[in-house]
Amino acid sequence: MTINFLIIDDEYYICEGIRTMIMTFGIPELGEIRTCYSGEEALSICRTFKPQIVLTDIKMSGINGIELIKLLSKTLYPVRFLVLSGYDDYEYVRNAFQNGAVDYLLKPVISEQLKKLIEKQCQLLRTDFQERMISLSRHLFAAAIQPEYRFCSSHAKEIQTYLPYSNYMFSVIACSKDHTETAAYIIELIYDYCACHTAGPFLCSDITEKKTALLLNYPQHAPDLAPLWDMLLNRTETSDNAELAIGISRTGNLASVYSLYYEAENRLTFRLLEGYGKLYASDPPTPGRKQSGKIKQIISNLLKSPELLYSSNLWDQLCTQLHRLNITDLKHFYNYFTGLLRSNPAGCGNVEYIEHLPSFYDFSSYAELEEFLHRQLQTYASYCPKELKNQSNIENIKEYVDKNFTSHITLKEVADLHFISASHLSKLFHEKYNMSFQAYLTFCRMTYAENLLHDPLLSIQEIAAMTGYENAFNFSRAFKNYFGISPSHHRRQDS
Structure with missing residues (x-):
């Protein structure tokens, strides 16, 4: 988060002196620092410039500090108002607090006090910004990852308000253990990293107690995020030493946000087989x-x-x-x-x-x-x-044979399919039906074959295939053993 600063005092040297002090503090979040010399000028500047910290003198001609805070609080958000006062300005300071000021400095300004005050306000702004963005992200993600999400939806427009560039990339970060504290810790790491590096605008929030989503946005070329991924995977201070796995999508446009999310989820599923502590950024293999x-x-x-x-x-x-x-x-x-x-x-x-x-x-x-x-x-x-x-197991096997005897099934295949040994299946089948498995399979095939032989358009080869035999020779031999005559002879007798 970049924090802009506005200083207002009707004395030029005080404004510029404070500005010079702030520039020497080296606070990383601070962006542009502007100065002006009246409440009226401050109102004009803030039509286009949106500071997050406003430091204003209380006593000024024209619009004073208290009135300025009242007016600016209607147009600036988030903002932290600080006031400059003298030792005898107690009533002014009290009124300033009542109207939105959060802290004050006494004149003359001491550098160390100013630095501590600004660092404190930056931290509060960062926390407030982070909480707002997490809440917003959670709300938008809940909508964006639904199948009915479309580019023209109001949620898409809302995302575009915060992520203005044309390229989007989703990342889903999974934790091996179920802890809301861990999710909060991961989000904190991401915000801290992005505050110190040029990672582009982003939305980030927890989506379950074990998962955090990060939607990144950039204009043309994706920033180098390898240090972020390495930092997240290597940090072991998470709750109960929980491990992380990260799934990353390709780059797409706003209309593809839904598919990008599920691409990251699909890649993240690799952790089920390959474990945590890894970055998953390629597609799973095609199914066998x-x-x-x-x-x-x-x-x-x-x-x-x-x-x-x-x-x-x-x-x-x-x-x-x-x-x-x-x-x-x-x-x-x-x-x-x-x-x-x-x-x-x-x-x-x-x-x-x-x-x-x-x-x-x-x-x-x-x-x-x-x-x-x-x-x-x-x-x-x-x-x-x-x-x-x-229904017993053996009854189920008989039903399976009744439905599949025309296929090339064997005793061993059926036994394997029903998770018993071939010898045990044979024994159970004989005890239940008073015939062997093979005898029953042959009975089913021969009964069916005898009916098929009534159709003169079917060849012996075709009937063999239709009754589960690999070739006409094996079928004819089985038929003769069962009926005592060959299939051809049976057909001639029937005609």
Whole structure:
């Protein structure tokens, strides 16, 4: 924050003497320092010049100091009024305080006292400015990160008032621990850094107890912010030694503020797999759809038969599969998983827990995400319909075979998919249905093949493919073993 200063006294040498003193103090926030010699001149100057500190003599001809404070307080904000007085000006000083003055100096002005007074007022202004900007930032961010945000909205115009340049860049800073004190500390570090460096205008506030957002603005070329990122990542004085991770978007215009925010959030999700203490400024890799598709199938089966969750090693095996996903696949899986919870009949009516499912961006660690998934599956299982609870694992496997026997499924593949050993599946299946798994699979295929043979337009090769066999030879051999005649002979008999 740059703090401009205005000095008003009807004695030229007092004005210039104070101005010279202030220039020797080396206070970094101080910007332009102007002087004038009457209240009338001060009013004229302040039509265009907006000082944050005004030091005025109380006794002046024309508009005196008290009247000037009354008038300027209507047009200047934020502002701190200081008054110069003599030893016998008690009543004037008291009236000045009643009208908005915050402190005073006695004539003749002593350099050390003046310096302490200005440093104090600069600190108060900085604190006030920071609190106002954080409040404003929080308000604008709440609107700007909503999907319905548009460039023509009033919020966009409000942002442009404080960030006038054409280039914008979002950064989201995540803390590994949940502390409002840590968020306040991060914001303080950012404001302190920007006060001492040319970083351009910005908006900054906490958006959750674990995240702080920083919207930077600059005219053409982005400033070198590497020292800021390094300082934030290397400062270990945060609460309970919490670590930070930083996600940074590319540069965009005001209309793209929403997408810039989520670009920073997407990059920040890398911390779930790669940890904190890092700067994430590149896009995640493209998803490996084949691997995520396998896990989607597992979850889909699990929601159909929730009792699978309580089998001996299901959760460990599912976690193993999840650990193989990159961050983009993990996000896609999470969205798929929560979509299933919302759309599944077991998630309707009395299952209130699905109404407040967190966003993928809300998780601060992979362990937190994993715990959430496990908890949701357990909750889902407790609310699922009775017919699903009562359906045994082996019944679910039979249902899976009934729906998929036309594919190239095997005993081992089905066992792996349902998280039991092939030998155990074979035993359970025989005990339940009085036939082996392979015999039932063959029964399904042969029954279907016999119906297909009634269609003269289908070749034996086509029927083999449609019933789950790799080639016509294997199909014909299986058909003859089952019916005692070849498919061709069966078709001729049927005709």
